[in-house]
Amino acid sequence: MREELEIRNNAEPILADGKRTLEIESLAIKSLSERLGPPFVTAVRALLDCRGRIIVSGLGKSGHIARKIAATLSSTGTPSLFMHAAEALHGDLGTMTREDLLVAISYSGSGQEWQAIVPGARRLGITVIAITGNPESELARLSDHCLDIAVQSEACPLNLAPTTSTTVTLALGDALAVACLNARQFNAHDFARAHPGGTLGRRLLTRxxxxxxxxxxxxxxxxxxxxxxxxxxxxxxxxxxxxxxxxxxxxxxxxxxxxxxxxxxxxxxxxxxxxxxxxxxxxxxxxxxxxxxxxxxxxxxxxxxxxxxxxxxxxxxxxxxxxxxxxxxxx
Missing domain, CATH: 3.10.580.10 (CBS-domain)
Structure with missing residues (x-):
């Protein structure tokens, strides 16, 4: 308890932890940017070719990130929804149609969920994009396209809690959304129609x-x-x-x-x-x-x-x- 109080009262290590975390995560995003290549272009084209909805799925922390990516895609002109990977095995797979596209997010690329979800999607003729830190994983092998989000280490000093990996995944989702936004020539008025309750929506839509x-x-x-x-x-x-x-x-x-x-x-x-x-x-x-x-x-x-x-x-x-x-x- 005494050591904890000493740490709380000492600003230097607290600031050092914050700065170290931000530096690790910013370097990881920079590394991802530098290795972005043809697979990213192929993935964006697949998203643009989708005639249904983009279904973004994940489990745990990846699920939280998947939900945000789906929301960002929807608000920028690419209709999307989030599907919890565990719930998919208990009926939510029924939400998918042949016109849809599945984005499966899992840093490890392992898990029994994906061994059931991805083949099920493929049988429907649905294109599957894997976002994973393990391009050799089962998820990557089962998917049509794979985007590699591998990071050297998590910002967590124990290298256990998903921190850097989730930040990189979120950034990649934003990159996909922005690339689709520009390709669709999505403009401020389009954004306002998707955000009628926001400041921009009120300004551009209210007569x-x-x-x-x-x-x-x-x-x-x-x-x-x-x-x-x-x-x-x-x-x-x-x-x-x-x-x-x-x-x-x-x-x-x-x-x-x-x-x-x-x-x-x-x-x-x-x-x-x-x-x-x-x-x-x-x-x-x-x-x-x-x-x-x-x-x-x-x-x-x-x-x-x-x-x-x-x-x-x-x-x-x-x-x-x-x-x-x-x-x-x-x-």
Whole structure:
């Protein structure tokens, strides 16, 4: 216990362990990069040729890595799913079809699971890619393609816990995903469609119509309204402004808190005035089908916090406040 406390209180060996681990793993990834060759190209082509799903399978720590690789492939344009190697023997093999491709991950390349899974996949006509640290293993022998992830040693000082080997496997999975991504010309909009809940997805997929205020929530007065009526509408809707429309529903102006202050400075008592006396004519409009991120840019460029929204015929369709964009996490 005393020795443990001494180690905890001494920063040097703790930092040394951290740095040593990172150095070992970074060198292993560099080594893998240097020996990457034709088998990698063949594997990527097989992934691209797959007309079904990429089924990534592993057991133990390799299973955790396999799950992440499947998720990365799916999110970058290559439909994939994870299959636990043990569960595969108890019914999950039924998820595979002739159109699929199996990526089997096992550092040792041994294990009874693979002796049942891989031949079963092969009988269906499924291409099998092995990712293993033992190219001479049973798994490698049974597979169509083999990617070698051998490392000199684990970062674990006992050389037992999968550390360097799992890091290298994960990096190779990323390399496969990125190579497929570029070959498919997968772009930011494709990524957004796969991540609609993420920041990029919201920015690239959300339109003004999705976040604007409409109907009873939209502040609007006729051009014949008095300043008093206008202020009542602004107070009810809480946007710090109101749209001003003509008899045809066309937006002819916008009246804001700033317009009110300027009008008070000029006229003093404004209760008898019409809204047209102080409104900003020909207001900035944005199409309801425009992207919400474009509305944010207009507001930023023009140093305004509200926008009126028009439909395809130019009629007032809604109103948008900077807070609406913030609430939708567009900005």
């Amino acid at each position: 003004v119509a999705d976040v604007m205020r409409t109907g009873p929530a939209m502040p609007v007065v006729q051009s014949t309204a008095s300043i008093t009526e206008t202020l009542e509408e602004m107070s009810r809707k809480g946007m710090g402004m109101t749209a001003v429309v003509d008899e045809n529903g066309q937006a002819v102006g916008i009246f804001t808190d700033g317009d009110l202050r300027r009008l008070l400075e000029q006229k003093g008592d404004v209760r008898s005035l019409s809204v047209t006396a102080g409104m900003t004519a020909n207001p900035q409009l944005i199409d309801a089908l425009a992207m919400a991120i474009d509305a944010a840019k207009i507001m930023d460029d023009r140093k305004i916090t509200q926008l009126l929204v028009a439909d395809t015929h130019g009629k007032l369709a809604g109103a948008l406040h900077m807070h609406d964009l913030m609430h939708a996490k567009i900005i």
